[in-house]
Amino acid sequence: MQGIGISELVERFGTPLYVYDGDVIVQTYRRLRAALSDAVEIFYSLKPNPNLSVVRLLNRAGASAEVCSAGELDSALRAGVSPADILFTGPGKSVEELQTLVGLDVRAVICESFDELARIDELSAKADKHTPVLLRVNPAFGVRGGRLTMAGRPREFGIDEEQVLAATDLLARHPNVDVRGIHVFTGTRILDAGVVVENTERIFDLAVKVGEALGFEPRLVDIGGGLGIPYYPGEKELDLDVLAAGVNNAVAEFLLRFPDARVAIEPGRFLVGPGGVYAIRARYVKWSKGERFVITDGGTHQNMAAVGTGTYLKRNFPMALLSDMERPAAGPCTVTGLLLTPTDTIGRNVELPEIAPGDVLGVFQAGAYGPSASITYMNGQGFPAEILVRQGKAHLVRSRDTTEDLFTHQILVDFDAGAGAVRAEVAAAIGAAPESISDSARLFHDLGIDSLGIIDLLTRLEDRFGLVVEPDELYEEVFANVGSLIDYVVANAR
Numbered sequence: 001m002q003g004i005g006i007s008e009l010v011e012r013f014g015t016p017l018y019v020y021d022g023d024v025i026v027q028t029y030r031r032l033r034a035a036l037s038d039a040v041e042i043f044y045s046l047k048p049n050p051n052l053s054v055v056r057l058l059n060r061a062g063a064s065a066e067v068c069s070a071g072e073l074d075s076a077l078r079a080g081v082s083p084a085d086i087l088f089t090g091p092g093k094s095v096e097e098l099q100t101l102v103g104l105d106v107r108a109v110i111c112e113s114f115d116e117l118a119r120i121d122e123l124s125a126k127a128d129k130h131t132p133v134l135l136r137v138n139p140a141f142g143v144r145g146g147r148l149t150m151a152g153r154p155r156e157f158g159i160d161e162e163q164v165l166a167a168t169d170l171l172a173r174h175p176n177v178d179v180r181g182i183h184v185f186t187g188t189r190i191l192d193a194g195v196v197v198e199n200t201e202r203i204f205d206l207a208v209k210v211g212e213a214l215g216f217e218p219r220l221v222d223i224g225g226g227l228g229i230p231y232y233p234g235e236k237e238l239d240l241d242v243l244a245a246g247v248n249n250a251v252a253e254f255l256l257r258f259p260d261a262r263v264a265i266e267p268g269r270f271l272v273g274p275g276g277v278y279a280i281r282a283r284y285v286k287w288s289k290g291e292r293f294v295i296t297d298g299g300t301h302q303n304m305a306a307v308g309t310g311t312y313l314k315r316n317f318p319m320a321l322l323s324d325m326e327r328p329a330a331g332p333c334t335v336t337g338l339l340l341t342p343t344d345t346i347g348r349n350v351e352l353p354e355i356a357p358g359d360v361l362g363v364f365q366a367g368a369y370g371p372s373a374s375i376t377y378m379n380g381q382g383f384p385a386e387i388l389v390r391q392g393k394a395h396l397v398r399s400r401d402t403t404e405d406l407f408t409h410q411i412l413v414d415f416d417a418g419a420g421a422v423r424a425e426v427a428a429a430i431g432a433a434p435e436s437i438s439d440s441a442r443l444f445h446d447l448g449i450d451s452l453g454i455i456d457l458l459t460r461l462e463d464r465f466g467l468v469v470e471p472d473e474l475y476e477e478v479f480a481n482v483g484s485l486i487d488y489v490v491a492n493a494r
């Protein structure tokens with residue numbers, strides 16, 4: 001990749017490893033940018049790959065951002081995207097998220113229900129703002145062409161077209177929102193350019209209809225994302241020329257009626273998928289009932305995209321032996337990972353050469369919906385390392401989780417935290433038998449614990465009982481005697 005051998009990266013950063021080709025990401029963005037009319041703005045959807053450096057790379061290349069949570073919003077902001085270049089989607093936004101959005105002056109909040117609109121209106125009134133909003137519409141037209149359709153049927157996303165069209169007093173009832181247009185996301189993994197064009201034309205028609213019914217002029221129409229990339233044999237790349245010709249034509253017609261309108265498109269997978277390789281190392285090779293299994297140090301907990309969230313692998317992502325591209329094929333094998341479930345299949349009946357432990361395999365087209373879309377912590381595993389290669393230089397953009405990372409947010413309950421356990425700790429600190437220490441024994445005078453000894457004892461109690469002793473809580477009464485100390489520890493133990 002860009003003159004750097006994958007084996008060199010694997011040597012340097014270990015496995016399992018995601019490697020993203022930053023040059024391919026930027027070239028893909030530029031190809032799409034060049035193909036589309038100037039009236040179309042590209043908002044990179046962070047869902048498939050929210051890594052800060054990937055977002056920064058795309059933003060530097062000119063992309064705006066589409067986000068769907070406080071976490072993604074923060075990712076975009078940290079990566080350097082300005083609030084005015086951010087769209088925020090999602091059917092379940094919290095009050096806190098909406099409050100932040102109202103205050104931030106993002107490009108638009110994509111509103112997914114009437115209740116949410118009322119909430120945005122209320123928060124905007126309080127903040128003395130006029131918040132820009134796009135209404136996400138679940139269109140009445142059946143959507144075809146996507147591998148996962150997200151509209152045109154009962155869905156939690158958006159507001160049904162019929163309901164939007166009937167809500168003719170919506171703007172009057174919400175004077176603190178500025179409804180600028182509509183948003184439709186039809187589905188993901190669309191590989192047929194004709195379908196994208198057809199969906200776009202329908203979305204513009206719908207924008208006109210909704211504008212007329214509600215009494216506003218569309219100024220921003222978001223035609224969604226969902227542009228596909230080929231994964232499986234027989235699949236072809238989306239024809240960008242056909243897509244651009246049709247979409248640009250539809251945009252031009254729309255602009256004839258609304259010359260100042262802008263159009264948003266929010267692709268994710270299309271921009272970051274092709275430049276990604278998931279590199280994993282074979283640990284064991286074995287045979288079971290006539291089938292060859294290659295057991296690797298990776299797994300579906302890190303590349304859910306290839307499996308389909310929560311399902312079995314149906315078809316293989318493109319895959320190869322990276323450590324020796326010349327070795328001849330030696331028949332089919334099943335490539336698995338570390339999880340204790342038969343669903344942990346990375347490739348089934350993959351034609352691969354003889355594999356030896358230590359060999360490195362690569363899964364291609366892997367830059368989208370990888371670690372961030374996976375069940376990374378399953379079976380005590382964690383995030384793989386992620387590398388972004390840009391202009392011939394490899395950057396570590398996320399380090400591999402260590403075992404310690406599994407515990408950063410866990411709290412171990414000490415079920416034994418009680419008077420007896422605290423007494424035992426105090427006794428151990430002074431080398432006495434627990435039963436020899438009465439509640440009335442004074443720490444200083446009777447047990448001879450000096451101030452340094454008290455600090456040692458406190459540290460011991462903090463470690464054992466998950467206690468956090470604030471210095472301003474160190475009242476003398478707490479240390480009056482063993483009984484008062486026990487009461488304090490028991491009351492404050494986690």
Ligand SMILES: Cc1ncc(COP(=O)(O)O)c(C=O)c1O
Binds near residue numbers: 187
């Ligand atoms: C609202 C919205 N926008 C954009 C995307 C990105 O889709 P894709 O990666 O298929 O382009 C998604 C994916 O689920 C989405 O839900």
